[in-house]
Amino acid sequence: VTELSDLVLEPAEMAELVETLGAIGEQLGGGLVRPVYSSAWALAREQLASWMGAAGLDVREDAVGNLFGRLRGAADARTILTGSHIDTVKLGGKFDGALGVLSALAAVRALAQRVGPPRRSVEVVALCEEEGSRFAASFWGTRGMLGLIDPAELDALRDEDGLTIGEAMAATGFEPDRLAEAVRTDLDAFLELHIEQGRILFDEGVQLGIVETITGIISQLVTVDGQTDHAGTTPMDVRHDALQGAAEMALAITRLAEAEGRPLVATMGKWDVQPGAWNIVPGRVRFWLDIRHPDEATKQRFAETARGQCREIARRRGLRVGSEVLQDVPPMDMDARLKRALAAAADRHGFSHKPMVSGAGHDSQVLARRVPTAMLFVPSVEGRSHSAAEYTTPEDAARGATTLATALHSLAY
């Protein structure tokens, strides 16, 4: 008989795991650099493999570079998978991705050592690449597992040094032409614990978030064309200043987004003002517009309203405006049965939780295309993310791992 206490993970254990893994790739001055197929990345995998082996898990890597630790079940054929990614953005923190891998390790290790063999097999996974910070290869590990990598990507994707991702794989001991062997068809469920990367749980003092939906994203490049002129000799009333128009568009879109309210977000994070001289009226401005909402129809309606506002502002100012859709990712709902399993697990321990939208993309949104999937969020202190300041308290991390262990127990035993 399993005691509830058998499923409890302690803050100290979580803190030690985070610090040990987080020392690999850490830079002087803070921040991690652990891109896929780098030496720091390989060291992190060795550390994880060592922990998995010591816990009695069967350790295996696949052709793309994902690392697995399997707790074999009596009915061995099908698998419940849990984990996250171990690559980091440049100068990222010790929690994004890593905490999901380490929580999975701690949870499955506790099940192995305190409860014993499950009925269904449970596997910890360290996914090799999610962030796309070395190559434009987001969700590389997950796509490898689902057969969604186009072989042409092996030669097409290059890092800053010009190395292709295929060459980087080969240099790390992987065989790019065996990619197809990474495909998994035995997965019954995927559970991913992840830091929220926002400040909603932190601000509201809620201990866990159970993701309802991973948000939809539409990313557009907006180009505003006017006329370059001399900044001294061209009166304001005859200018066709692309920057004046782009600033008015940015403010209008911000106000529309503020009026729409949560969970809609609109971000204009990248700007290119040409010719870019202090004494020349800008003739062309390009800005990148990222709009996110968990409801596809709302996302598309807002994007169209934003485009309409831009056209109206351009017309009034004698400018031209065009927008190019760079990426249009629909929202992805999480699996109802797995969400209930996570909520029931949190309830058993008396942890507060709330349904949430994930505003960030995650491996789960790719896996959910083929495998029932759910995500558990733990609080990010002050919402900091993609930064050395990223932090989740050991107590919150332990509540997350405990909930994960309890949910896995309910699914696998």
Added chain:
Amino acid sequence: VTELSDLVLEPAEMAELVETLGAIGEQLGGGLVRPVYSSAWALAREQLASWMGAAGLDVREDAVGNLFGRLRGAADARTILTGSHIDTVKLGGKFDGALGVLSALAAVRALAQRVGPPRRSVEVVALCEEEGSRFAASFWGTRGMLGLIDPAELDALRDEDGLTIGEAMAATGFEPDRLAEAVRTDLDAFLELHIEQGRILFDEGVQLGIVETITGIISQLVTVDGQTDHAGTTPMDVRHDALQGAAEMALAITRLAEAEGRPLVATMGKWDVQPGAWNIVPGRVRFWLDIRHPDEATKQRFAETARGQCREIARRRGLRVGSEVLQDVPPMDMDARLKRALAAAADRHGFSHKPMVSGAGHDSQVLARRVPTAMLFVPSVEGRSHSAAEYTTPEDAARGATTLATALHSLAY
């Protein structure tokens, strides 16, 4: 007795001068590259020296690289100077600066050949460097003539290849340590003809502009600081998005400037949005704010109002804002007697003219600190400037040169 017709310059003569000089440094696809101390610049000076010599002028260059052609007067000691600069901005046109040099040449050549020796000496000048397009050495030639070059600039100013301006001088045959010899103390007047570089004369169909004042400029670097956040996980209502604030500031400043009306102009031509990723909320935005007005008090008041608006927007959005003054140049009034001489000359030929503000900086604003100075504007077709599309009709150019010759005649004979 001088006939009025002796002072008339013909469109064909002006067109030929412009095309001949404008072929030197012209690029495939259009646009001139003729930066100071380059081979194209040296060729342009040789062409001018040849024309000056053929017209019977005494040709001389000074230690900094200005080229002079002197029509010696009976009372030789004092000089009336006329001309402009022969360097160009990168891919600039054939008229900016050059037309002032060529009009001076044509006018003084006509006086020499048709009227004879003047009472006071008249000199044509091709100033060596005004634009600062190779080195940050604006008004270099003019400053050399007034002893306003700091010798430290010789080693401090470098071009894109890392060459100092002193090294570039030496490579072109000038001796940087003889700079002081370029100083002139014999100047009684300076007349500069220049293209308007704006579209006021063109739009209004007025043939000549007589500059009242060269505008004052205050150039500031505005820095808006907020907080970098994840573009997906940070709700709009908790963001401190520096770009949202900067866009609102840009729009507010634009509206203030539009409300103030001519001749005030405000330009935000250069932007730096950090970290500059499409999926990160901008934490810092810097923009360059250029404000111009011919009245110093109005210029300073507007700059303070703009700063106040920025502070108010930053406060409301939870951002910080600071501004650094990069350049604060007071307006410079032109000499009343010389303006009257130009107006009277235009009237004698029946050319329409109007008083104007120069919104651009010119050599005249530096010379005016020590020497009575006036400027004559000719129309720029569609106001185009600093571009291969820069154009002034031969007829307009001839009216300018004719007016200049007539004014010089009234001053020197």
